[in-house]
Amino acid sequence: MSEKSNRIIVTVIGADRVGIIAGVATVLAEANANIVDISQTTLREFFTMILMADLSQATIPFDELKRRLTEKGEEMGVKIDAQHEDVFKYMHRV
Amino acid sequence: MPLPFSPQEIVETIRMVQMENLDIRTITMGISLRDCAHPDLDAAGRKAYEKICRLAGRLVAVGNEIEREYGIPVVNKRISVTPISLIAECTAAKSYVRFAEHLDRAAAEVGVNFIGGFSALVHKGATPGDRALIASIPEALSTTERVCASVNVGTTRAGINMDAVAEMGRIVHETAHRTADRDGIGAAKLVVFCNAVEDNPFMAGAFHGVGEPDCVINVGVSGPGVVMSAVQQMPDADFGELASVIKRTAFKITRMGELVGRAASEKLGVPFGIVDLSLAPTPAHGDSVARILEAMGLERVGAHGSTAALALLNDAVKKGGAMASGYVGGLSGAFIPVSEDIGMIEAAEMGAITFDKLEAMTAVCSVGLDMIAVPGSTPPETIAAIIADEAAIGMINRKTTAVRLVPAPGKDVGDFVEFGGLLGRAPVVALNACSSAAFIRRGGRIPAPLQALNN
Numbered sequence: 001m002s003e004k005s006n007r008i009i010v011t012v013i014g015a016d017r018v019g020i021i022a023g024v025a026t027v028l029a030e031a032n033a034n035i036v037d038i039s040q041t042t043l044r045e046f047f048t049m050i051l052m053a054d055l056s057q058a059t060i061p062f063d064e065l066k067r068r069l070t071e072k073g074e075e076m077g078v079k080i081d082a083q084h085e086d087v088f089k090y091m092h093r094v
Numbered sequence: 095m096p097l098p099f100s101p102q103e104i105v106e107t108i109r110m111v112q113m114e115n116l117d118i119r120t121i122t123m124g125i126s127l128r129d130c131a132h133p134d135l136d137a138a139g140r141k142a143y144e145k146i147c148r149l150a151g152r153l154v155a156v157g158n159e160i161e162r163e164y165g166i167p168v169v170n171k172r173i174s175v176t177p178i179s180l181i182a183e184c185t186a187a188k189s190y191v192r193f194a195e196h197l198d199r200a201a202a203e204v205g206v207n208f209i210g211g212f213s214a215l216v217h218k219g220a221t222p223g224d225r226a227l228i229a230s231i232p233e234a235l236s237t238t239e240r241v242c243a244s245v246n247v248g249t250t251r252a253g254i255n256m257d258a259v260a261e262m263g264r265i266v267h268e269t270a271h272r273t274a275d276r277d278g279i280g281a282a283k284l285v286v287f288c289n290a291v292e293d294n295p296f297m298a299g300a301f302h303g304v305g306e307p308d309c310v311i312n313v314g315v316s317g318p319g320v321v322m323s324a325v326q327q328m329p330d331a332d333f334g335e336l337a338s339v340i341k342r343t344a345f346k347i348t349r350m351g352e353l354v355g356r357a358a359s360e361k362l363g364v365p366f367g368i369v370d371l372s373l374a375p376t377p378a379h380g381d382s383v384a385r386i387l388e389a390m391g392l393e394r395v396g397a398h399g400s401t402a403a404l405a406l407l408n409d410a411v412k413k414g415g416a417m418a419s420g421y422v423g424g425l426s427g428a429f430i431p432v433s434e435d436i437g438m439i440e441a442a443e444m445g446a447i448t449f450d451k452l453e454a455m456t457a458v459c460s461v462g463l464d465m466i467a468v469p470g471s472t473p474p475e476t477i478a479a480i481i482a483d484e485a486a487i488g489m490i491n492r493k494t495t496a497v498r499l500v501p502a503p504g505k506d507v508g509d510f511v512e513f514g515g516l517l518g519r520a521p522v523v524a525l526n527a528c529s530s531a532a533f534i535r536r537g538g539r540i541p542a543p544l545q546a547l548n549n
Contacts, residue, residue, distance in 0.1 A: 009099070011108055041101045050104055052097055063162040081108050083165040085098075090353040091346045092103045 006056040007036065007085040010069060014078030016047035024051065024080065027072050032059045047078075052085070107346075114319035115381045116347060117167040118354045119374050121157050122295035123150050124302035124310040124367065127176040127211075135187040139196030142181070146173060146200035146209075149309050149364070154205040156361045160354055168354065173201060174300035174312075175211035183223025190227050194234035194241045201240040208283075210300035212243040215290070218252040218539070228258075231265050235280040236272035242298035248288035248485040250492045254540040256482065262286045263478025263534065267501055270470070274503035277511040281500040282433075282465060286481050288488030288495045293368050294424045299461075299496055310367040311359045312424065315351035317343075318373045319380040321407075325389040336390065337410045344371060344414025352419045370424025371415035372460060373407070375435035377518035383407075383428050384437025395437055396447025404428060405458035425494060427460025433500075433513060433520035434465055443521045450526075457487050462496035467511045467520040470503040477501065479530035482540075490543055 010028075012020060021038070028035060028051075036052040055062060066082045073080030097104075110116040130145055132138035150173055157171040175197070182190045194212050201209040212234055214224040231243045245262055248254035266286070270278030285299035292303020295312035302310075324343045328336060351369035359366035375383045384395035387403040408427040416422050430452065432438045441447040449466065456462045462484050468477075481497045488495030502511045505522045512519045 009097075009104055011104055013105070037097050039097055039101065043101055043105055048101055048105065050097060050101055061162070062165075066165065081112065081165075083108065083111075084163060086353055087164050087166060087350070088099045088104060088107055090349040091107055092099055 005085050007052055007054050008062065008082050009085055009088060010051045010053060010080065010082045012049040012073065012078050012080050013046050017076070020049060020076060020078060023072050023076050024049070024069065027065070027068050028053055031065050031068070032057050033065065110317070110320045111166060114317065114323050115378065116317040116320050116350065117169050118313060118351065119316040120170040120172050120295050120314040121153070121168060121354065121358050122172045122174055122300055122312045122314065123153050123364065124174045124293065124306055124312060125149050126302055126306065126308045127181045131181050131184050133185055135182060135185040135190065135192055138181060138185060139193045142175070142193070143196045143200045146175070147203050150204045150206070152362060156358055159361065160357050164353065164357070166350055166354065171206050172295070172297060172300065173204070173206050173209045174295070174302045175209065176302050176304065177211060177213035177215055179214035179221070179223045179227035180304070182227065183221065188226055189233070190230040191234045191237065194230070194238050198238035198241050206240070208240050208242050208297040210242040210244065210297050211302060212241050213245060213301040215246045216255055216258045217246050217249045218255060220258060228261060228265060231284060232268040232272050232280065235269050235283050242283045242300070244285040244287055244290065244299045244301060246287040246290040247481065248489050250289060250489050251542055251546045253542040254288065254482065254485045254489060256534070256540055257537050259481050259485065260475070260478045260534050260537065262481055263474040266477050266499060267472070267474040270501045271503050277505070277513060278470070278500045278502045279513050279517070282498065282513060282517050284498065286497045288485035289493060291424060291494055295370050296372060296374060296425065298498065306367070307365055309364045311355060311362060311364050312367040312370065313351045313355035313358070314370045314372060314374070314424065315347055316372060316374040317347040318375050318383050318386060320347055321373060322380070322382070322386045322389050325386055333406060337406055340407060340410035341414035344411045345418045347371060348415040348418035348422070366421070368421045368423030369415070369419040371411060371422065371426050372424065373411060373428040375429065375431065376516055377434055377436055377439070379436060382435045382437040383430055384435050384441060388437060394444070394446035395441045396451050400451065401454050401458055404430070404455050408459055425460045429461055429464060430455055430459050431465035433467065433511070433518040434516060439518070439520060442523055449523050453483065456484060456495055457491060461494060462488070464496065464498050465500070465517065465520065467500045467502045467505070467522045468525055469506045469522055470501050471506070472501045472525060473529070473531065475529070475531040475534045476525060478534045482534070486540070490545065492545055
């Protein structure tokens with residue numbers, strides 16, 4: 001892990017509705033996490049939003065942010081997960 | 095910048111962790127105690143205690159930190175140490191139980207649930223220290239909580255020490271009976287090996303080999319649920335395709351071990367040893383090796399075809415894992431413990447899997463006869479004969495084999511034993527009732543096989 005990354009990948013899975021992006025973006029903004037990229041797609045009939053955020057200037061630790069995102073997801077009726085970018089890098093890139 | 099991963103890749107990873115129980119089963123710190131020998135047993139134990147607390151003091155905190163940082167569960171943090179027979183031998187003590195107590199105290203102090211290495215390597219013969227250690231096992235395992243013991247009784251290079259095998263039959267029996275009030279749980283912390291490996295991170299058989307550095311981090315990854323789900327999605331695939339999908343899945347799982355191992359090594363300032371990808375079941379639903387074999391098309395594990403299915407699985411797991419980590423080691427493959435696998439428990443209860451089929455399957459799995467409850471009245475000679483059979487399979491096939499049997503005191507075929515937690519529960523299975531006593535009484539060594547003569 002030489003190039004230490006502070007980026008995380010946030011996934012939102014569930015039924016599409018107004019305000020999902022705003023809800024997630026608010027949680028991230030409150031933590032001073034910068035959104036690097038965002039994409040939406042439909043996987044197996046589910047609305048899936050994937051978002052990459054940079055935590056290098058974040059004001060709260062990753063686990064706290066993850067807790068807040070999960071909470072927000074429950075509030076909006078969607079499932080939100082967050083994981084460190086390295087997890088995907090290791091699993092899917094050789 | 096665009097996302098560096100496809101949505102399918104991202105969702106696949108999330109699914110593995112969230113729904114298919116992908117986890118880091120253990121981060122195991124191997125610690126050499128060779129510098130802790132002392133003519134006074136208690137002093138040696140205190141030195142070991144201090145060294146373990148010094149090196150592993152942050153192990154649990156770092157494990158938890160990694161879990162938070164990467165969002166991957168790190169289920170256990172554990173410690174393996176140099177076989178205690180080597181460390182305690184220069185004392186005049188007849189019993190090493192006091193040393194086990196120091197280990198237990200150290201494990202409690204640093205917060206790990208198991209510490210392995212109350213061990214002796216006697217595949218060609220036993221020294222006075224080995225004998226003292228083996229004799230101490232029943233008391234040590236019944237009076238401590240976290241200490242695990244193992245004894246290596248054979249290797250492909252040396253053959254099988256049948257005197258040690260006979261002794262271990264008695265020791266397993268006594269250990270179970272000393273913990274009769276808890277269904278013989280002491281025996282669940284005792285492994286008898288052939289071709290034991292020096293860098294295995296999984297309990298109860300972990301110890302820190304003499305060829306290892308002073309301190310090392312080994313990681314055990316698991317994920318039977320992930321493999322099962324991959325197999326389930328291919329009901330019509332032929333065996334070539336099936337092996338290929340298992341390989342790819344094993345590769346991905348092992349990459350997580352590599353990531354976590356490197357992170358742990360960096361954070362602790364301790365060299366990274368190996369990743370051991372072993373499909374290690376737990377009693378939880380969706381975490382079963384038996385279910386993978388059933389997903390391949392067997393009505394129940396134990397059906398004819400189970401050995402072939404397990405051979406394919408074990409080999410594909412090794413091939414996928416080997417590509418995924420710089421250093422694959424330990425046991426790497428598939429474990430088939432009975433009490434820790436919901437599919438095995440069910441199959442044993444309904445008679446679909448028998449003791450003899452389990453033995454056949456150990457010829458192609460990564461370890462051996464594991465967590466099997468047998469009648470408490472089983473004679474020590476029969477236990478020894480089971481150990482001899484299993485060691486013979488390992489010796490001839492140049493693989494690690496092991497026996498972890500629980501002769502459950504007061505229980506008979508059809509009864510259940512309950513260990514709780516990761517150790518699970520198991521029905522008591524029937525053994526062959528014919529005597530092996532005269533065979534075991536012969537003593538001596540089974541010579542090294544032709545396979546050993548390869549120089």
